[in-house]
Amino acid sequence: MTLRNPSTKVTILDVARLAGVSKSTASKALNNQNYVSEATRQRVLDAAQKLNFSPNKVAQSLKQKRSYAIGLITDDLEGLFTTSMLHGVDEAIISHNFNVILCNSFGDAAREKARLEMLLARQIDGVILLGYKVRERGLPALVLGDVPVVYLYQYTVLPGVPSVIPDDFGGAIMGTQHLLELGRRRIAFVNGPPHYEVTHLRREGYRHALETAGKPYDPNLVFTSRKWHQNFGYDAGKQLRELAELPDAVFCASDSLAIGVMDALHESGHRVPDDIAVVGFDNRPYSAHQRRPLTTVALPLKAMGVLAGELLIDAIMNETHESVVHRVPCYLVRRESSGT
């Protein structure tokens, strides 16, 4: 395309000349500083407007030693959750006139280091590390300046580094309570693979909600899948439907598991939600479009992105940085699979 943009070449000197003042006065006027009379300021502003002046951020960065850009390095190959968080980060950051520079590390430490060095050479003001792996190794010491860091979707025990993750425990309580409030009495739980930390948190939330309601936690109603996939949910559903007495609800540790479970239940003629209510966890995009749209505990992905962005901006501006694990509350999305 390469259309022309006259404004590209307009510098502050052009503005100053048109307004009949010096470069420095023009700068002061444009940046609302003192020691400029109202009349002069207005003349400069008018001139800038007339010339469609927009300051060169590169030059600003050089002098101010602040680039108004943050780096975001992601681990993620699949990208199922990434986009929503990116949107949140961008939204939080753009309102402070920051931009995000995106990189992929593909989970590779060497690549991560190379990207960090590149970002630091660009004088970024902060970094968000977005990824799935629990991280205790920290960042390569050699590359880090005094640039604040926030972890997103992974938590860390490093001192001085805040992290933002979903409140899986609370979310599981929410999902279980929802079923209890609907009057369901025997609530099964289909969990994901045990080597994930979330599976513990979600099961404990389920247990906690039951016990708080004075119901016993019955291990016979808890199923564990070897993987998160729908197929494994289907297998769990088959086990479930062979119980002597069918539960009147199932809470699943992921939407894909829940969909598999519903599939198995449908196959054996059990009706969802009439015979048995189903609730998932994650709020995947496709969960709304199942034959029986799935009630689910939604991960607050966008809110997490927003919080991470705000924490980082805050650290950049105030130079204080606390090491806190922020667990952002999940929220319930009610659809047909749990009844009305």
Added chain:
Amino acid sequence: MTLRNPSTKVTILDVARLAGVSKSTASKALNNQNYVSEATRQRVLDAAQKLNFSPNKVAQSLKQKRSYAIGLITDDLEGLFTTSMLHGVDEAIISHNFNVILCNSFGDAAREKARLEMLLARQIDGVILLGYKVRERGLPALVLGDVPVVYLYQYTVLPGVPSVIPDDFGGAIMGTQHLLELGRRRIAFVNGPPHYEVTHLRREGYRHALETAGKPYDPNLVFTSRKWHQNFGYDAGKQLRELAELPDAVFCASDSLAIGVMDALHESGHRVPDDIAVVGFDNRPYSAHQRRPLTTVALPLKAMGVLAGELLIDAIMNETHESVVHRVPCYLVRRESSGT
């Protein structure tokens, strides 16, 4: 965290001093320019290494009037496809030492304009516009410098602007031919909503493959869904199974439709792929994890991203820019739903 990075503050002047040369000589040595003796160059390089020197890209940009950064503006709220394309763009671009600055326009023209202005103020060298909507309105004229633009996942008829999109027509041929090669004779087609352009392209690909193989295009075997969702695929599947003679294959214009179709077929006791083979289109992440893993025509998302990145780098470097619609070939992912 804010660890220390001694290297942050190392400037070329420090390197020059350590090597016992002037700033300008150091710069020439580091940039492999002429008029520096081999001995001196080596001394400078050693000094740079010792100090862990990394040039300040902001300063470089200011002088060179090239930021080695491109802007990427996306339309996309859902982000089902975005991430893969982003990965491709990043991969193509990073190998030329460029970075991506990411922005969201949320499909809003005013916001798009604001983001573009921000990016131009940052002196970006090029722009990729990533989105779903056919775009003929062009970019707001006022904001554009002579910055090259590439459209990704949307095509345009604007002069001088290349666009990168999937080859839906060719992909549909591929999917249909796959079924023909497996010996299937009566191949039905389940299409998406007619007001999308892709639905025409995919149907025409289906038709073309049939006619090329000498088979008639039978409108009675073509179904049209009002939406792309699984539920609508389920409805199409019900129509399908009520045909006097069941087809021995179905080609669906999306994976979600195909999954709905398989659901309906399973319900009525028809076996996939024995009684009827199913092929989808898109290659969504969940398609591999259905009860019957879905054979599908994959969108070449990452390759599209790579191509868009390369086209843009090329336009930046060579300052030539052609207006071509690049249709990137799809590829077939064989799974169980079409048999072996």
Added chain:
DNA sequence: TCAATTTAGGAAACCGATTTCCCATAAGAT
């Protein structure tokens, strides 16, 4: 009224690189 203080605005330094320009010195030509 005169000194002290504010205020307004300009000149110049600065951020950290690259690049132009210029000047020694060494090499080559006659």
Added chain:
DNA sequence: ATCTTATGGGAAATCGGTTTCCTAAATTGA
């Protein structure tokens, strides 16, 4: 031996802003 011509390297300009510093005029105070 002298006159070019390369070659290596440094001084200074430059990119486009911000910021410091300084000075003249205006205001205030005694």
